[in-house]
Amino acid sequence: MSDVPDLAETRAVLREFDLGPLPALDLDEVVRRGHRRRRTAAVQRSAAVVVVVLVASAGFAAAHAHSTHTPPPVSTVSPTPSPSPSPTTAAERVLAVMNAVTAADSVHVVAGLAGGSTLDVVVTKDGAQGTLTHQGKTYTYLGVGGALYIKGEAFDAFGLLSPTQVAAERGRWVLMTTGPLNMFMNLTTLGQWFYPQNGTALTLGQTTTINGTPAIALVNNVNPDVAYVEVDAPYLPVLVEDATHVNHWVFSQWNAPAPGLPSAPAPADVYNPLQG
Amino acid sequence: MVVGTSSAGRDLDEEFRLFAGAQRPALYRVALVLTADPGVAEDLVQTALMRTHARWPRLRDQDPGGYARRVITNANIDRWRRDRGRERLTAEVPEGASGDLAAGVAERDAVLRALAGLTAQERKVVVLRFLDDFSEADTAKVLGMPLGTVKSITHRAIARLREDRNLDRTREVNP
Numbered sequence: 001m002s003d004v005p006d007l008a009e010t011r012a013v014l015r016e017f018d019l020g021p022l023p024a025l026d027l028d029e030v031v032r033r034g035h036r037r038r039r040t041a042a043v044q045r046s047a048a049v050v051v052v053v054l055v056a057s058a059g060f061a062a063a064h065a066h067s068t069h070t071p072p073p074v075s076t077v078s079p080t081p082s083p084s085p086s087p088t089t090a091a092e093r094v095l096a097v098m099n100a101v102t103a104a105d106s107v108h109v110v111a112g113l114a115g116g117s118t119l120d121v122v123v124t125k126d127g128a129q130g131t132l133t134h135q136g137k138t139y140t141y142l143g144v145g146g147a148l149y150i151k152g153e154a155f156d157a158f159g160l161l162s163p164t165q166v167a168a169e170r171g172r173w174v175l176m177t178t179g180p181l182n183m184f185m186n187l188t189t190l191g192q193w194f195y196p197q198n199g200t201a202l203t204l205g206q207t208t209t210i211n212g213t214p215a216i217a218l219v220n221n222v223n224p225d226v227a228y229v230e231v232d233a234p235y236l237p238v239l240v241e242d243a244t245h246v247n248h249w250v251f252s253q254w255n256a257p258a259p260g261l262p263s264a265p266a267p268a269d270v271y272n273p274l275q276g
Numbered sequence: 277m278v279v280g281t282s283s284a285g286r287d288l289d290e291e292f293r294l295f296a297g298a299q300r301p302a303l304y305r306v307a308l309v310l311t312a313d314p315g316v317a318e319d320l321v322q323t324a325l326m327r328t329h330a331r332w333p334r335l336r337d338q339d340p341g342g343y344a345r346r347v348i349t350n351a352n353i354d355r356w357r358r359d360r361g362r363e364r365l366t367a368e369v370p371e372g373a374s375g376d377l378a379a380g381v382a383e384r385d386a387v388l389r390a391l392a393g394l395t396a397q398e399r400k401v402v403v404l405r406f407l408d409d410f411s412e413a414d415t416a417k418v419l420g421m422p423l424g425t426v427k428s429i430t431h432r433a434i435a436r437l438r439e440d441r442n443l444d445r446t447r448e449v450n451p
Contacts, residue, residue, distance in 0.1 A: 010434055011406040014309055017387040022300055023318040030296070030322060031289055034329025 086233075090202040090218055093229065094194055097218075100234040101191035106258035107236075109184075111249045125187050127261045142173070143185040145264035149173035172271040194227065194237065207231055210238045211252070292332045296325050299341050306345055306407055310352045310399050312391035320355075324348045345408065349400065390437050398433040405430055 087093040101107070109130075111119040121130025121141055128143035132150065139152035151173045183193040205217030205226060215228035215238045228239040241248035303324055307317035324347040328340050335343050391399060404410040404418060405426075416426040 007406075007434070010402075010437055013387060014402065014406045015305070017383050019301060019305055019308065020384055022304055023314065023321075025296075025300065025318075025322065025325075027293055027296060027325075030325045031292065031329055033326045034292075034332070037326060037330035 087235065090204050093204060093216070093218060093235065094202060096233075096235040097194050097227075097229050097237060098191040100230075100236045101194065102188055103234070104187055104236065105255045106253070107187070107190070107251050108253040108256070109190075109249060109251055111247075113247045121184065122258050123184065123187055123190050124258045124261070127186050128184055129259070129261060141184075142262070142265075144261050146185070147264065148176045148185055149265060149270065150176055168271055172269050173265040175270050175272045202227075211250075213238050215239070288332055288336070289329075291336060292329050295336075295340055296329075299344060300325075302341070303344055303348060306403055307348050307352070308388070309391055309403050309407060310348065310396075312388045312394075312399070314388075316352075316355070320348045320351050323351050349403070352396075353400075393436055394433055398429055398436070401426060401429045402433050 087096045104125075106122060106124045109119065109121050109123060113119075116136075117132075117134045119130065119132050119141070121128050121132075123143075126144070128141065130141050132139045132141045137152065139150050142149045142151070183189045202218045202220055205219040207214060207216045208228070209215065210228050214231040216231050218227040218229060220226070225240070225242045227237060228241075229235055229237050236254050237251045239248060239250055300321065303321045304317055307320040307324075308314060311317050311320065324344040327347045328335060328344045331343070332340070391402075394402065400419060401415060404415040405412070410418065412426050412430065413423055415430075416423045419426070
């Protein structure tokens with residue numbers, strides 16, 4: 001035989017050499033780990049998708065939402081916001097905005113996002129409730145008791161879970177346990193949303209009028225997005241939008257009477273994707 | 277409820293078990309050629325099957341075998357990156373692959389020794405070219421490298437295998 005194996009010979013050797021006895025494989029363990037990975041991945045994907053829906057292209061929001069920096073408690077930054085002098089820097093303005101949001105009673109947030117997705121939610125000190133629409137479907141959104149729930153065919157619509165999981169969650173509240181959504185849980189978390197990753201992330205921009213309210217721009221230096229906040233006290237947010245103006249968040253009806261929050265769903269009515 | 281304990285879930289699990297049983301030898305071969313290490317190959321197969329099971333509801337009607345092979349390749353790349361600098365290119369094959377005079381064991385021992393003489397990159401190309409039957413162009417696309425690089429790596433890998441006396445001996449034993 002030739003000393004020089006050609007490609008076919010190499011192929012044959014590699015394909016046909018005796019593997020010997022296959023190593024023992026605990027298929028039950030493989031299946032168990034597969035289920036566990038499926039559940040974890042589903043939660044991660046669902047969180048990612050909803051975050052995309054909610055904040056995706058709004059870079060200003062995203063820059064804050066994705067910050068791993070824990071902002072200081074608002075009350076310790078400025079214990080008495082009302083008599084404090086007007087903020088003159090972007091950092092002071094951000095702290096003023098955080099104080100104002102946290103001190104408010106309620107706000108109506110309407111977001112319009114690329115692809116036609118929307119969020120329409122009333123956020124109060126105690127929680128949040130409203131609707132989320134995505135790809136023509138509407139989901140109920142509820143923040144209560146320090147947890148966030150979405151009800152409807154959320155996972156079904158996003159195609160995130162297995163048929164078994166979809167069947168399990170149908171008609172129940174889906175517990176969204178991941179961090180990025182917590183910003184919409186209540187006014188405290190919403191206030192923290194405006195906290196920048198560092199003190200130089202924002203600069204003050206032009207003053208303008210939005211929906212009849214004089215507002216000054218807080219320009220994100222990292223992402224070309226802008227948050228417009230009231231020029232004058234109490235410095236509440238008015239609008240957040242990205243450079244394309246397609247993705248935008250409108251804040252209105254600050255401190256308007258808000259409907260009472262329902263009680264947290266009973267455990268039997270909650271589907272936790274992590275637990276199946 | 278625990279996902280997977282419903283009737284539909286059990287059916288899917290059973291389907292996956294059949295798949296796993298049928299595909300294990302082929303997956304193990306790919307992993308073995310990629311790593312030249314039975315222990316590592318075994319781990320890669322388990323990882324691939326676990327990840328394939330995790331996506332089984334979607335993969336079952338597509339190409340789960342292809343997916344599992346890609347997982348093996350990628351997981352091996354991850355392992356290689358993680359262990360970079362610690363992996364020694366050596367003709368030494370882990371215990372268990374040698375020491376038996378039976379023809380099958382001798383052949384396996386020879387092949388693994390020959391593969392152990394290749395670099396990780398050469399083994400990747402060998403798997404794609406000779407086990408997956410990828411063309412040079414497709415191999416280049418999959419590995420994200422120029423066509424000429426694939427050609428030269430293939431040539432080099434063949435040459436190294438050709439020079440390996442253990443593999444020569446195998447061919448004499450098993451012409």
